[in-house]
Amino acid sequence: MFMDKKSWKESKAELQRIVLPPDTNVLNGLYGGRLVEWIDNLASIVAFKHALGPAVTGSIDDLYFVSPINLGDIVLMQGRINHVTRTTMEIEVNVFAEDFHSGIPRFATEAYLTYVAIDANRKPKEVPGLLLETEDDRRRFAEGEKRSNLRKERLKGIREESKKFIQCEWESTS
Numbered sequence: 001m002f003m004d005k006k007s008w009k010e011s012k013a014e015l016q017r018i019v020l021p022p023d024t025n026v027l028n029g030l031y032g033g034r035l036v037e038w039i040d041n042l043a044s045i046v047a048f049k050h051a052l053g054p055a056v057t058g059s060i061d062d063l064y065f066v067s068p069i070n071l072g073d074i075v076l077m078q079g080r081i082n083h084v085t086r087t088t089m090e091i092e093v094n095v096f097a098e099d100f101h102s103g104i105p106r107f108a109t110e111a112y113l114t115y116v117a118i119d120a121n122r123k124p125k126e127v128p129g130l131l132l133e134t135e136d137d138r139r140r141f142a143e144g145e146k147r148s149n150l151r152k153e154r155l156k157g158i159r160e161e162s163k164k165f166i167q168c169e170w171e172s173t174s
């Protein structure tokens, strides 16, 4: 089916949160799992908007937390689509944290997530192409293409490996 290409601007999204006590770890910093949840939530909004329908998280690339996010900080997350294949979308999320006393945002982490668009039967579904209007769009797409190829290789390996686990062999030692 022919679908019009879409600009990344049609699906970009932003999310802000203030870090509250239920979001923190024992050091009063933002709990990593909570941040991953927020990142996944934002990125799925971008994916749904591009696909004009539901999509599932396929993978999240390596995540490095480069500066701590503290209780009371304002967390700003910006998400955009970089790359598409027939049924997948790569979403980039950049995360900044801001101490409201200083108002100065600091970079906290970046994430690349892959979503697979699905139909009513939960089968992968074609997504619109991506309009590449600027040099930056083309650079992001080319870099996304390299990451996508690496993920496909990794997925192939994982699927091969997972055949070993069809029968659960985890036995109690007691």
Ligand SMILES: CC(C)(COP(=O)(O)OP(=O)(O)OC[C@H]1O[C@@H](n2cnc3c(N)ncnc32)[C@H](O)[C@@H]1OP(=O)(O)O)[C@@H](O)C(=O)NCCC(=O)NCCS
Pocket: 056, 057, 058, 059, 085, 086, 087, 088, 114, 116, 118, 122, 123, 124, 151, 152, 155
């Ligand atoms: C993702 C899912 C729909 C793919 O279904 P499938 O029938 O195995 O799909 P296919 O092997 O035909 O792959 C379809 C496309 O998705 C990509 N893909 C499949 N699984 C992927 C994964 N885990 N990560 C990234 N890409 C993936 C394939 O490379 C292929 O890309 P293409 O359009 O460029 O060819 C299915 O594996 C699934 O439902 N997984 C669970 C997702 C989920 O529950 N996520 C929530 C978090 S746990």
